[in-house]
Amino acid sequence: MTAAAFPPALLDALKALLGDRVSTSESDRAQHGRDQSRHEMHMPDAVCRVLSTEEVAGIVKLCAAHSVPIVPFGAGSSLEGALIPLHGGVSVDLTGMNQILDVRAEDLDVTVQAGVTRKQLNAYLRDTGLFFPVDPGADATIGGMAATRASGTNAVRYGTMRENVVSLTVVLADGRIIKTRSRAKKSSAGYDLTAVFVGSEGTLGIITEVTVRLYGIPEVMAAAICAFPSVDAAVDTVIQTIQMGLPISRMELLDDRTIEAVNAYSKLDLPVTPTLFFEFAGSQSSVDEQAEIVEELAKGEGATNWKWSKDADERAKLWQARHDVHWAIRAQNPGKVGFGTDVCVPISALADVLRETRRDTAQHSFSTTLVGHVGDGNFHLGMQIDPEDPDELNQALKVYDRMVERTLAAGGTCTGEHGVGIGKMKYMRAEHGDAIDVMHLIKNALDPKNILNPGKVLPA
Amino acid sequence: MTAAAFPPALLDALKALLGDRVSTSESDRAQHGRDQSRHEMHMPDAVCRVLSTEEVAGIVKLCAAHSVPIVPFGAGSSLEGALIPLHGGVSVDLTGMNQILDVRAEDLDVTVQAGVTRKQLNAYLRDTGLFFPVDPGADATIGGMAATRASGTNAVRYGTMRENVVSLTVVLADGRIIKTRSRAKKSSAGYDLTAVFVGSEGTLGIITEVTVRLYGIPEVMAAAICAFPSVDAAVDTVIQTIQMGLPISRMELLDDRTIEAVNAYSKLDLPVTPTLFFEFAGSQSSVDEQAEIVEELAKGEGATNWKWSKDADERAKLWQARHDVHWAIRAQNPGKVGFGTDVCVPISALADVLRETRRDTAQHSFSTTLVGHVGDGNFHLGMQIDPEDPDELNQALKVYDRMVERTLAAGGTCTGEHGVGIGKMKYMRAEHGDAIDVMHLIKNALDPKNILNPGKVLPA
Structure with a gap:
């Protein structure tokens, strides 16, 4: 049109x-x-x-x-x-719908209009002792995060939007308004409409209000960063940490090239080598206990330079640097187009998939960076492509295809948190098989005229 | 037919x-x-x-x-x-489909056939150091639990089947077989089909295999029971505990009549008064910390008789007694028919809804018992009805209607964990409004001939 x-x-x-x-x-x-x-x-x-x-x-x-x-x-x-x-x-x-409608501290939930951003919400909550943990890189709107089933660095402890959306107000394709669910903490009352709309990317209805869970700000928080001799060593540390069931808050991997970009953009001087960012939270004794165990594990994998940061400002600076990775990489690659990826694999397969993927990218001319929410088995390989060179884009597309193929073979998904949008529709049939047809049945039932965000999510 | x-x-x-x-x-x-x-x-x-x-x-x-x-x-x-x-x-x-197909300890998940029961699974896992936490009263099958979106006493810490089912194998209404999802810990790849089938009670497809999350058995577990002067005092203790964000494992309320039944059935001699059962889990220091705080809160509400039990056998006996409540109540009411209920409210409304509901039941001839997963705002009021007295059934139905009305007004749900089945269809429109029509659209799309468990969940 x-x-x-x-x-x-x-x-x-x-x-x-x-x-x-x-x-x-x-x-x-x-x-x-x-x-x-x-x-x-x-x-x-x-x-x-x-x-x-x-x-x-x-x-x-x-x-x-x-x-x-x-x-x-x-x-x-x-x-x-x-x-x-x-x-x-x-x-x-929907950015004008930016009202925080009802904070219910007793019930640990809040209802917001869809255009409220995650930072706006947390600023508003500051005096309540509560916070909303889901934190994609951008200061996204809560409505957009729900529509994308977004997550971020806190997902390893607090889950994604799937786990944190209690209910939604949705405008259906015929203009009717529904609420997907009550505010009860659990319910078996019929089909899980909240989950139907979370992650549907505007193709089944338009989310206008969102009720999300809140959490008490932990008594004590501490950050640590730790340099590793190799990506493998870092990943092995992560796998052991997860398998021990430690309630770690955040566990993020940045490879050497990404650290380089972060140092430049955020004025840091981290050693340029694969690095894990950790955050521990809880009571003092729990934080001490967690950190001690993880430090031990990291050292067992050859880590050096384990650095604590209990100071709130320093901690905030480190995590801001982590959140700014997207901008740091773009600043370091002027004139290039960033080709982002977002696979997520069962953690037992993470080391292998990462190793093979890095071996693959090493063959190519373009620069690549690696950032991972590795506690969840989710990582982002970024390829910096010359927009004037069609061959580079072609190569990147092939790297991407192989990475997704490897991921699906390992029981993983082509998108951990960015959504399908346009770029991943081509992988949906390979990932879901005939289940795609069930998605189509739902789409056709809820949007028979195909007017809601047409051409997205589901391959024709 | x-x-x-x-x-x-x-x-x-x-x-x-x-x-x-x-x-x-x-x-x-x-x-x-x-x-x-x-x-x-x-x-x-x-x-x-x-x-x-x-x-x-x-x-x-x-x-x-x-x-x-x-x-x-x-x-x-x-x-x-x-x-x-x-x-x-x-x-x-499906009880013959009782094979445990694949325990993946590294990924903290397991795939089972739908007929595997929760106790069978946990017995099988015993030597791995892992366990599956969802525990309805009965030794239900994992498939049935998924279909009902069941939970139990552990939900306050570990969530319900909604949070613990990773993926499903489902037979659709036309006989096709699908898998709902990969095994990745998180995914934004299209509609959340797992959630569509979890809680659909056999009306959208037949679940034949289930992949669920596993958890490490906590280092230390301890139980406590605590007698309260009133239901209100017990509930206030629960509310404060939840609001402090303590990672408590279980927190269950039994009223005086229920304790009477439990004493008789399970050969215990608990004081006959409203009682909370607690379970704490984690490292030794974390368990000690949690228990100390909760004991303090309970005593602040007038609790007496705080009793610890760190011994595994004694703990198991207490929790078995809790799980056998259904049978204890039936044994105490020979010849009666148990009329169970299952509302769940935001925790801020729990004390009021409980108080008004107990005031209502006090007016009636039949005996009532109260059991609550109160950490989630979920409780079961049981009415023991004389099957020969149609007036008693009538009165019970009216008590039930009023309880659900009160629950919905408080932002709750007519069923926390038992499902809709036949008995709660009449409340579905009041709870969901026009959202029921969306459920009908999904039902019609997935089962156009209405051959899958017809006459359930959705009101005509």
């Missing part, structure tokens, strides 16, 4: 609903046509900035009547093109 | 597939026509004892061709009539 084909009657109706919060300006459309990924821009025909669930429902009803696509837009931080309006239509910008 | 209407050609085809593992005997049909609930028996026309996923697929294809209902059967321990073949047809008995 091109701008010319966008029904004038629909535009008029949208303007009647939203006034000047409907835009068809080139700059607004361009801003809503791309994300943080390598995927090509496609502009929506119109951008609608919404302030309420009812407005979203109104837009959906209008678009449904005209069979025009609708794509939700949050922080714009997708890494797989999930928000790109492949077939034009309306981009529904 | 009556036995007379069961297609002879279907029976012949089933016999050709399964030989003498097809039965139409009165005793087999009766055994597969009832569960542990108050719900009326309905017999299947035939019972098929299966040994493989492929056999289940074969049965489903045959039944689909004849539009004959199929109901899966495990341990027969449903408390809501989930397994009762309301419309006759074939009861697929």
Whole structure:
């Protein structure tokens, strides 16, 4: 659908609903046509900035009547093109829905509008002694994180959005509004609609409110970083830690090239070698106990330079550096396009898959970096591609195919936390087999006109 | 459908597939026509004892061709009539599928056939240092537990089947076999089919294999029991414990009448007053720390008689007594029919809902007992009804209606862990509103002929 084909009657109706919060300006459309990924821009025909669930429902009803696509837009931080309006239509910008509606400290949950970002929420919670742990790299919206089934560095202890979304308010493809679930801590009352919409990337409904779990800020937190002679040695330390069942908060691997980028970007002087970032949390005795065991394990794998940091500011600086890896790598590779990947394997297969993948990338001209939420078996290999060199992109695509093939053979998944979007649709049949047909049945049942984020997640 | 209407050609085809593992005997049909609930028996026309996923697929294809209902059967321990073949047809008995297929200690998961029971699995795991925590009262099958989204006393720490099922093998309504997910610890690769089938009670597909998470057996475990002057005092202790975020393993409330029944059945001599059962687990220092804090909280609420038990045998005896509550109550009420309930509320509402519910039951002639997984806000009020007195049943039904109304008003659910089955369908619209229509869309998409456990979960 091109701008010319966008029904004038629909535009008029949208303007009647939203006034000047409907835009068809080139700059607004361009801003809503791309994300943080390598995927090509496609502009929506119109951008609608919404302030309420009812407005979203109104837009959906209008678009449904005209069979025009609708794509939700949050922080714009997708890494797989999930928000790109492949077939034009309306981009529904939810960032104006940024109200924190109800903090229920007693029940350890909070309800927010979908446009609230994770940092905004945690800033708001600061005085309550509670926090929301799910932390993708970007300051994403809670709605976008739910739609992507996102996670981050805290998942090894607190789980992903799958485990942390209690319930959702969703606008269906016909404009009806539902709540997916009560606020009870557990329930066996029918189908798990929360889970149906979490991770559906806007293809089954538009998430407008989210209730998530909160946790008490641990009494004591401490960080440690530790340099290893090799990626293998670091991974072996991780595997032993997980298998001992230690309630470690974070455990992140950065390879030597990534450390180089981080040093430059975040003004650090870490030894340029594969490095694990740890965070321990709990009571003082529990933190001491965990750290002692992990230090022992790391040293057994030849680690040197085990460094503690109990100081809150230093800890925050280290973890900010970890969160800024994406920007550090981009800063170090001006003019290149970052080709991100996101496989996740059972931890028993992690060392092998990493070793073979690194052996593969070593054959190629482009620079690669490795960052891993290794406690979950999830890692991101980033390839820095010259956009003027089609051969590099081709090679990267082949590296990617082989990495996913290796991952699936090991019982893993093509995406741990970034979502399918556009880039991973081609792996879905290999990963899921006939289960893809069940996904199609659900999609067709919930969005029979295929107006919700068409062309995403499910291969045709 | 009556036995007379069961297609002879279907029976012949089933016999050709399964030989003498097809039965139409009165005793087999009766055994597969009832569960542990108050719900009326309905017999299947035939019972098929299966040994493989492929056999289940074969049965489903045959039944689909004849539009004959199929109901899966495990341990027969449903408390809501989930397994009762309301419309006759074939009861697929999965208890012969009792193989433990693959323990992956490194990945902390195991794949089992659906007929493996939770006690069988834990006995098998004994030497690995690992265990599977989900523990409903009965020695249920893992397949049945997945289908019911079951939980039990360990849920407060380890979660329910929702959190502990990694993936499923499912036979669809057309006989196709799918796997719902990879074994990766986290994934954003498309719709969460595992969650779609967990809790669907055999209405969307038949679960034949289950991969579940395992956990390291904690270094130290200790139990405590503590007598309280009132249910309110016990609940206040629970609420404070949860809000402090203590990683407590179990926290169970039994009221005075229940303690009376437990004393008689399990040969104990606990003080006959509202009582909390606690379990603490972790390292020695963590267990000591938790127990000290909770003892302090309990004493602040007027608790007396705080009793420790670090001895494994004594601990096992106490928790067996807790698990046998269902039988203890039945033994104490000969000739009565137990009317079980299973609401779950946000913990901030627990004290109020319990108080009002107990005030309500106090007005009635029948005996009531209260057992609660109170750390999750989940409790079971049991009413012991004279089956010869229709007025008692009527009164119980009204108590139940009012309890659910109170629960929903407080943001809770009509079933925390027993499932909807037959008895709670009437509450589903009040709990879910229009979201019920989404459940219907999914049901119609996955089982268009309505042959999978028809008449359950979703109200017409």
